[in-house]
Amino acid sequence: MLALALAASIDASAADAASIDLPAQPLGITLDSLAKSTNTKLVYADSMVQNLQAGPVKGNYTVQQALDKVLGQNDLQYEQVGDGVIAVKKTPPKAKSD
16 A cells, blocks of 8 residues: 555656757756756766766656656666655666576
8 A cells, every 4th residue: 555655656747748858968967957847856976977978858758758768878777766856876787697
C-alpha cells in the first residue's frame, strides 16, 4: 500500500509533457535548462557532469523521458527523491557474473 502511495506521489509537473527544444551542449547546461523549463528541481554534483555532453532534445517530453534521453548516453540515472525533486546519480556498475 505504501509503495502505491509513493508511486502516486510523483509531482504532476514531472508527469506532464512539455515542449522542449535544447541544442547539443554541456550536460550541466542541459540539466539546468530542463529543470527551469519543467519547473522541476534537479540535484546533481557539478563534478559528476563536468566534461559530459548532452545531445539535442527537441519535442514533447515528460521530465522522465527527457532525462532518459540525456542521461542514458552518459551512464547516469535519476531518482525521484521528493515532491518535484529529482536526483541525478551515476549508474552503478553491472555485477560481473562468474
